[in-house]
Amino acid sequence: MSAAALFPVNGAVAAQPDTMLQITFNAPPTLGTTGKISVFNATTNVLVDSIDISGAPTKTTNETYGTGGTGFSETDTEVDALAAGVTTLSGSARNVYYTPVTISGNTATIHLHDGKLSPGTRYYVTVDSTVFSGTQGSFSSFSSATAPAWTFTTGPLPTLTVSNTVPANAPSGTTGSVSVTVDASGNGNFNTVQGALDWLMQNCNTGISGAACTSSSVIKTITVDKGAYNELLFVRNMNNLTITGSTSSAADTTVSANNFESYNPGSGGSNTAAGTSNTTEGAVTRRALGGGRSVFLMEGSDLLTLRNFTLQNSHVKQSSYNNQAETLYFNNTKTNGGRFVASHMQFLSAQDTIQTKGWAYFYDDYIAGDVDFLWGNAYAAMFDHSELHTVYDVTAPTTGGYVIQARAYTGYVNTSTSAFIQTPGFVVSNSTLTADSNVPAGSTFLARAGGAEINCTLPAAASAQGSGCDDVAYVDTQIGAHISAGGWLGAAEGASGTELDVSPSTGQTEMAGWREWGSMNSTGGTLSLSGRDTTVGTDTVALTGGTAALDLTNPSVVFAGWNNGAGWTPTP
Structure with missing residues (x-):
């Protein structure tokens, strides 16, 4: 490298086996469009991982995503299989497209493919001269294990120890704990959140014979240090897991990624091999790998808790894309499991921010989105003392979207008594609905119908x-002024087809249909509901207070139907 060239400040680092490599230059670098970053075992000279920033390996036959306004470039795109090395998952992994190189200021972060490095091993990195460039000169490359060389040594894996010390906010019934830390600077057990998840799934997943931490009575805690973590996440078959920021401020720690339907099609799920079929999403024809569009995919897990950090899908909507872009997808519909808690969190996206199934409790959270930013197939999903914030839609500036699209379950049959247990669907309690200042007044709806409803009218479906x-x-x-006077999206507000499966005329109750009680304006005064569309919604069925049969502000009531009626009181 010439004296005027961009050069790395940190040439040798210690790292964890899940390494995201970072290289800092003396000026902001620019990412090129061709070239490779490769990692070799320094003892054997064997190639262990390689990133091709041209994106050449990712495209398959008949994909037509274009560039600019009609699609996106494949430069700086790779395919990853999250948790592919976790043997307890029997070959299941989350297969996704991802962005391997990100640049912030003078620092470039390189995300290697998941699970490629071993603990306690020395590696060297080669970087082609075309990968980075900048205004102060050309980047000449790292080319070998000898000078100028970029080397690092991975640290050891943590020792698995089950402690009898139980956190004060652990779920009821917790008897022991396992704890690991994540720190992007290399001072924790892991550099990435996914690295910690992989290690816990390998050692503490449900069904592992003889492991002391598999029981749901043992809480598994990942503490993430302050900072920004750009990564997609995946967890499967993990009970009583808590991921928490290291401080009480959610803004101190951010996990984020740019992911959306046209980029990684589908809600997402694990599979044993990446998908090969194409799907058309907006102006994009894309191979659906299977891992889906959320930042965090959660499967088959019970008592999963997120606390004190920000989860962000950084996708910016464009009219040529299908812009569904969840921060999380909690996928567990078990009636005796499937519990999820998020407290003191920030969830940021522009569309479909939260997709949840099962039994989900959100407390003191800030959730931002636009179209259907709370949705899913839940028995009970409660948003308690939270702020639900509508963001401005750059693709539809005159509309404010919809807060909720419920595709709820009415309940289920008790396996012991054969009695039907009814569940309430989506409940927003003691919360605030706010909006960006440029969201037009009266342009947003409390909910819209999901369509394809089955057996929703009770008691016929009991x-x-x-x-x-x-x-x-x-x-x-x-409820802020951005909410339509009609409240709900019915025929009077422009909906077409069947707007509601349980209307006032067919028996809305405390537990069924579109219902509203005790609504206030943005300053806390009584909100006039004279303009509400009563052909699809009701404000006459008491949901709390002395005249209510049930108090839907009480989490124990909302989740009373869990586990054949045993009930669940969530721990924030």
């Missing part, structure tokens, strides 16, 4: 589990 049902309740909530 012998069969209804699904896709429009069960949404707002209780004692402050």
Whole structure:
């Protein structure tokens, strides 16, 4: 490298086996369009991982995503299989496209493919001269294990120790704990959140014979140090797992990625091999690998808790894309499991921010989005003392979207008594609905119908589990001026087809249909509901207070139907 060239400040680092490599230059670098970054075992000279920033390996036959306004470039794109090296998953992995190189200021971060490095091993990195460039000169490359060389040594894996010390906010019934830390600077057990998840899934997943930490009575805690972590996440078959930021401020720690339907099609799930079929999403024809569009995919897990950090899908909507872009997808519909808690969190996206199934409790959270930013197939999903914030939609500036699209279950049949247990769907309690200042007044709706409803009208469905049902309740909530006077998206507000499966004329109750009680304006005064569309919603069924049969501001009531009626009181 010439004296004027960009040069790395940190040429040798210690790192963890899940390494994201970082290289700092003396000026902001520019990422090129061709070239490779390769990692070799320094003892054997064997190639262990390689990143091709041209994106050449990712494209398959008949993909037509274009560039600019009609699609996106494949430069700086790779395919990864998250948790592919976790043997307890029997070959299941989350297969996704991802961005391997990101630049912030003078620092470039390189995300290697998941699970490629070994603990306690020395490596060297080669970087082609075309990978980075900048205004102060050309980057000449790292070319070998000899000078000028970029080398690092991975640290050891943590020792698995089950402690009898139980955190004060652990779920009820917790008897022991396992803890690991994540720190991007290399001072924790892992550099990435996924590295910590992989290690816990390898050692503490459900069904592992003889492991002391597999039981749901043992809490598994990942503490993430302050900073920014750009990565997609995946967890499967993990019970009583908590991921928490290291401080009480959610803004101190951010996990983020740019992911969306046209980029990684589908809600997402694990599979044993990447998908090969194409799907058309907006103006993009894309191979659906299977891992989906969320930042964090959660499968088959119970008592999963997120606390004190920000989870962000950084995708910016464009009219040529399908812009569904969840921060999380919690996928577990078990009636005796499937519990999720998020407290003191920030969830940031522009569309479909939260997709949840099962039994989900959100407390003191800030959730931002636009179209259907709370949705899913839940038995009960409660948003308690939280702020639900509508963001400005750059692709539809005159509309404010929809807060909820419920595709709820009406309940299920008790396996012991054969009695039907009814569940309430989506409940917003003691919360606030706010919006960006440029979201037009009256342009946003409390909910819209999901369509394809089955057996949603009770009591006719009391012998069969209804699904896709429009069960949404707002209780004692402050509602901003961005919400339409009609409230709900019915025919009067421009909806077409069947807007509601349980209307006032067919028996809305505390537990079923679109319902509202105790609504306030943005300053806490009584909100006039004279303009509400009562052909699809009701504000006459009491949901709390002395005249209510059930108090839907009480989490124990909302989740009373869990586990054949045993009930669940979530721990924030």
